[in-house]
Amino acid sequence: MEQAYNILLYYCYTQIEDPETFRDEHHELCLSLNLRGRIIVAAEGLNGTVSGLKADTERYMEAVKADPRFAHIDFKVEPYHKHSFAKLHVRVKPEIVHSDLHHINPNQRTGIHLSPAEFKKLKDAEDVVILDVRSNYEHAVGKFKNAVTLDIENFRDFPQKISELEQYKGKKIITYCTGGIKCEKASAFLLEQGFENVYQLHGGIIKYAIEEGGEDFEGKCYVFDGRVIADVNKVNPKVISTCYVCGTACDRMVNCANPDCNVHVPICEKCGWEMEGACSAECKSHPKKRPYDGTGYYVKESNGYNPFLNAKRAKKNQSAANCLTEEV
Structure with a gap:
């Protein structure tokens, strides 16, 4: 089957002074490139997963990286045979991933980033604990071999489980999640709570699968698009x-x-x-x-969904503002 499309998974913690205006501009960019997916904009950065034709996703990545605020963004790119989303949503929210850890800035302090190759070399060491910071339904269908999992329904419940991790304070803790975004704040929170040797798998499960074949990831990886789950282990797959x-x-x-x-x-x-x-x-x-x-x-009811609606509103509001400026 021809893989004419790409699925992009990405995030970037960076300061966005005017999230509402950026959202409108970014929405227009995605519309112009026929992208679909879910994108979250906040004052603390950008988080998204989108699908589109390969040429369109290439142009999107170039456009995003051309903005100095996102020059260091890391796109995880997976070929696919069709759009993995039915709609496009670009929304402004308080955080780019809901954690309630508003005081933590990953750009100031976070766990040491391990490349997939470095993670692969270190993960089986005796003094290492691999910590899954995802929700129950995610790690129920797939997780790294011997990983510690937490009974949480949402990532915002993670801080409440810190007492269960006290037993690992003397070890090296490597956090991981789907694409790396949750680990930025999870690892920073662990450091804040007195854990000293804290690391995180850079790019998460998806990047590890792309670069290292997903070895020792047991089961499937839960993903937040139309695929629902993705095969990531090409070396020693196992159903759990x-x-x-x-x-x-x-x-x-x-x-x-x-x-x-x-x-x-x-x-x-x-x-x-x-x-x-x-x-x-x-x-x-x-x-x-x-x-x-x-x-x-099941795709949610569209209720007259129109991907151009919010873009039209933004243009209308701007036109009204220009008129007022001219009158003054």
Whole structure:
């Protein structure tokens, strides 16, 4: 299958003085390049994952890096055969990843960045602890061999688990996540709490897969696009999750067809069809149950979604401002 598209995963902690204006300009850039995806803009930086034709994503990366604020941004690039998103959303939020650690600036202090090659050499040492800082549903379907995982529903719960990590204070702790962004604040928080030997896998699981073949990552990597999960281990792959319904080995993630439940769990293909995409008999008979197409992935209702709408509003507001300036 021809891989005519690219999926980009990226983030950059940098100061953005006027996030609203930057959002409008960035939205226009993405529209001009026919990109789709989710992008978050905040005063502390930029975080995104988008898909587009290879030539368009190349132009996008060039345009972003041409801005001095993002000159050092690290794009993780994965070839794909189609758009991995149905829509484009560019939003302004308080943080580029929700952590509630607003006081931490990764540009001032954070864990030592390890390249994928350095991580591979160090990960099996006796004095090393590999710490997964992702949520339950992410590490349930895939994680590094022997990694320490935390029972958290969202990354903002991470600080509450610090007491569970006290036993590792004398060791080297290497944090990891999907693309590296959560580790920036997680590793900085560990340092703040008195942990001394703190490292992080630069570029996360995705970069490690691209550069080192994903060795010893067991299962699949949960991703935040239409793929839901991605194969990352080309060396010694292994399935670690089981079907939520029947218990057989399975790493196929499904959203329950009942939107009021919407639990995200592994469900094998056989049970998926038998349960019509539902995780239980109750959900299967629920009056709001969505039609199951074999994927278990449901695009949210568009409600008249128009990718140009916010761009038009921005232009309208600017025109109004120009008129007022001329009148004065």
